[in-house]
């Protein structure tokens with residue numbers, strides 16, 4: 001996948017356009033070929049944007065080099081109702097997790113944020129607003145979102161956050177530049193639990209394929225997630241899988 005990068009794709013596209021233009025002048029090119037090139041470009045950009053694992057615009061850690069551990073992550077919190085339940089379940093199994101928090105939810109959940117750290121978990125940055133329009137934000141705006149959340153995390157916990165997970169897991173060139181400017185490390189996942197959209201049985205079925213090295217994506221905003229997490233951690237314990245942080 002090392003060659004599936006925006007910079008190589010740009011070069012490829014320029015070559016294709018030069019060939020098309022030259023052919024157009026010499027023999028003429030059918031509309032059909034232009035449509036094919038357009039479709040090809042759209043598909044590549046779609047994959048690059050929607051699959052964080054493709055590392056198209058920037059690199060993200062999506063798996064660990066581990067032979068017996070996984071990393072558990074929670075997005076979109078902290079949530080005053082669900083996050084405390086998640087912390088209880090993690091404590092029960094002596095498991096560790098990283099919480100990717102949304103900046104504008106932190107002022108009202110200061111104690112909860114401190115509790116996450118006290119219990120030995122880590123915090124990551126999941127933007128300030130988690131806006132639906134995040135992927136249309138300028139580099140400057142994305143950079144400000146990351147900075148604002150980093151400042152609040154550091155003010156409350158005294159810990160510097162270096163991990164960032166893009167809202168909705170979508171990537172683009174502006175997010176790439178903002179991550180680089182803020183010297184953040186992007187974290188993806190290898191198993192998306194789909195706990196926000198699927199029922200418990202379906203989620204547990206997806207999670208049952210867990211293996212060492214996986215990074216699991218949960219949300220500490222869904223009422224079903226603590227129960228699912230409990231069953232999942234029991235499964236991990238049966239399989240001899242431990243929990244760790246990113247490496």
Ligand SMILES: [Zn+2]
Nearest residue numbers: 075076167168
């Ligand atoms: Zn999110």
